[in-house]
Amino acid sequence: MSSDKRITLQQAAEIIKDGSSLTFSGFTIWRRPMAIIFELIRQHRRWLHLIEVNGGSQTEFLVGAGCVDIWESCWVGHELYGKYGANLSRKVANKEIIVEDYSHAEMMFRFAAAANGSPYAVTQTALGTDLHNPEYDMLGRAGLRDGKRIAAHKYLFTEDPFFGAGSQVLVPAAKVDIAVLCVQQVGEEGTVRVNGQYYSDPEVARAADITIVMAEEIVPEEYLRRNADQNTIASFEVNHILECPFGAHPTGMFGRYDVDGYFLKDFYGMTRTQEGFDDFAKEWIHGLDHISYLEKLGWPRMLKLKANTALNYSVREKGGK
Amino acid sequence: MSSDKRITLQQAAEIIKDGSSLTFSGFTIWRRPMAIIFELIRQHRRWLHLIEVNGGSQTEFLVGAGCVDIWESCWVGHELYGKYGANLSRKVANKEIIVEDYSHAEMMFRFAAAANGSPYAVTQTALGTDLHNPEYDMLGRAGLRDGKRIAAHKYLFTEDPFFGAGSQVLVPAAKVDIAVLCVQQVGEEGTVRVNGQYYSDPEVARAADITIVMAEEIVPEEYLRRNADQNTIASFEVNHILECPFGAHPTGMFGRYDVDGYFLKDFYGMTRTQEGFDDFAKEWIHGLDHISYLEKLGWPRMLKLKANTALNYSVREKGGK
Amino acid sequence: MATEYATPEEYGLADLMCCAASREVQDNEVVFAGTGLPMVAIMLAQKTHAPNLKLIFEAGTLDGRPPEIPTSVGDARCEMGASRSSGLYDAFSIAQRGYVDLGFLGGAEVDEYGNVNTTCIGDYLNPELRLTGSGGNPDINSFARRTVFIMAHEKRRFTPQVSYITSPGWRVKKWPGGELVHRRELYGAAFRGGPSAVISTAGVFRFDEQSGRMYLDTCHPGKTAEEIRDLCHFELDISRVQGETSPPTRDELYIIHDVLDPEQIFVPKVKKG
């Protein structure tokens, strides 16, 4: 019952080896484990295979920094602060990255299958779209479908034999090496309590072989266990924990702080070119650690983002305008 | 936003027509909608098809009263107050009821598939057991597998085509007409908050075409909506609501009252014969309504069962000994 | 508050689109809305003629009643007044299970059958421009009984063939061959409906369910059917035009600009006088 799951930010990034498959907590620009993302960039991680229910700013940082070889997901952008993923877009055009497209529900159900220990999920979504165009099986085209960690097929069609419900799309479980989560609270033994929408956090934590949880606060395990029905992820599903206040910045965290729209807008603007990204990374990532990053952001900015605890969002800041 | 979902106990039972397929909230002897079960018996409901993640005292009451033609589930008994379902056992031996056996996980995954809108679930459980004995497909033997509400096959085997994970058991979605839930709190618009283990309540509510929620308390909808992340079932998944304090008795309810072990032991003892059941029903069901049932139980008994609100269970009563 | 229609100088195209979209909703419906104008439109309906609609956001809030517009479906504001806050599995399960009456979505390109593209411009294997990707667009559209698309109207966006079918229209590709077949045929028992309207900056478009083809329903004030036809790369059916799109009422404008989106995050305010 000791706290031997504790690691540092640097150690968290070191657990993620070159060539790992990786996924994250959160949704687009909310609750992304940015402090670990920045540390991965500092550590020059390479050849990552991102498998994400949806992408967001974390994707764009890793892709911009050249950490990613394969991106398997359904969406990337910065919501209203950047209408698409400019780094990914540029690298796709230059064929510097493999993109495997699924629909959002397909990605969610793929993680749910992996979390459930099933090899695949059964859905009826996106029939008739180019998501199922057999020419667009990009991992297949690259010869990477080994049937081990990467499924032998992107998807398969079948007919429902039980109720005559027609065409079904079978999508393979999303098997990932490591999930990195960013949440409000984790207990000393690994119990996670997420406040607000939990997005796909329970499924990605369970789907991954190793789960790292970065939290705003490490809290006494007994505190969380007093109300077990409010907890999101069980202790034994979590391998490593670390405390990192404001670790999701510039993405937002329900009840704690809003998305830093100005930051993301600036970032998006810079990512229209590789040089722009490199300059941004030079200023905000390289040569800094998490505390010096926060110092650089400064108190006025962080206080503006701070959520009103009655409302769970900031009333000082909205929209990065 | 009005409370037009409210119905009475009698109306709740009337919604469940002869021949309906039916499922319940709870687990074995916990949070079963007993007040509605008793009302169904008073109304002489017939030809019900119970599809249950697991059975319990509610099953034994309905089966004993002759309400049930088909029981599709994995377990029935009264836990330590009655080691098996004596009514079901007798009627199986007399071939008065069709029993279709699945495993517990299979039943759970069948409901999860139905709740997810999938025609079937993919599992690797119970391989090599008589649960998959093709001779023991009892609904098939009875010629009832129409492929509409009752699946064309009890199960099917397939091989995983994605990762070579071997034999998979496909089990059909549990399609049910009506789910009857018994919970601590429901809001005026149907939002449900379950305290403690929620068992398979979210899945059965969503799997059913009609969901009836009986609660200890109907509470202001705004109260529940202040903490949306603590709610269990969304408003629009619930069709009808009713308030019925102690509606789960003799089964227990987390945080409110314990299982009435004496009652269940007596019941189990009587159910060794049909005459015994009939006598018990005559005493405790027929000619009573819910309030006169509570009066008959009396205050000392109910106060003994009452949970300590710090612990969520009674410290006065345990084990029915 | 005033229910009379605003005059043309009192509103902009975004206002008009939101109001037209909002009127597609009936009270008590379950609606699944994406980020941006779809979100404004649906919350406008919630605060006007459809107070009992049940709003689902993809990130996991069910029957939410945000007091002001969230910045995205993952925003903390989505949870205000919600019946349940959970996650994506819950939201998509509810949709696949068949609870959703109406989906509200956006798109970059649309073809005459209502197939929508949000993935890339140009050949998928050699894209000119990679866009965001599908998100939940195909899912919401596959699962809902009706889907309304809100898009900017440029001629290149109303194209005979979208670069990539991200979200299924009324005639879709049957794989492995890719020949176009009617959605009803492909979806079989899972067929619930399809795109019911496209609301652009030029007009409101609907679909003939039999042929699957788009037709012009109403022209936005100041535009003629012929002008709109010329704004499409495919042959737009203008034989069924019903006149003008109703303008916003002053009430609606008040709700959009003073209640929902005072910061003008999604809907710019037209300068008056």
Next chain:
Amino acid sequence: MATEYATPEEYGLADLMCCAASREVQDNEVVFAGTGLPMVAIMLAQKTHAPNLKLIFEAGTLDGRPPEIPTSVGDARCEMGASRSSGLYDAFSIAQRGYVDLGFLGGAEVDEYGNVNTTCIGDYLNPELRLTGSGGNPDINSFARRTVFIMAHEKRRFTPQVSYITSPGWRVKKWPGGELVHRRELYGAAFRGGPSAVISTAGVFRFDEQSGRMYLDTCHPGKTAEEIRDLCHFELDISRVQGETSPPTRDELYIIHDVLDPEQIFVPKVKKG
């Protein structure tokens, strides 16, 4: 508290079984336990040599630390000190995903390959006695790396062929034919292990993983291997007997009777002196 072994008059068979079962657990393991003696055994381990074991109850509590024995896995007591309280989907998903090291279960009949029956006595189609049915027995046993069964020892219960295979042993039926094959062959990539021990009122039995056959490991105090062999309807291998089952310690008896089950719900107290 005293760690020395109790004398035979200080404990009963239920005590002995619980203690023997408890010793099957190693610290830090994830254990999935059914109602009754399995629950007592695992909570005894939690309060003695395996304080960090993670206890899962089927109804939906994960890593629970009940202060006293719950009356069933659905009991409110299961939730005390738990890491997470949820439901059956969660519990079975975790098991199917491969988190579970050890399952603790009961049974009415067992055959020499460890196949267990909890469904019916006699022909399934014309049963003499219908029992409870499977519950989670086959699931926990299919998903866990090891499974320990705790059962009353009567000759009719240790049978060459169980009436119904509810829970899979080491040689199981391959459908549609029903011929017995090794569990490893049938489970393929999903194979994680199987029954590792049966703890009866007579002794502790284990399995030769190669042949799948049960053998006698230890005799409970006062019983000989030959007596136990005669208590089985199948040919029990007694060639590997390791001696006597270790009796309970006084500590263990204290925990069972004074901490976990003072009401003697599952474990009767032996009258002293």
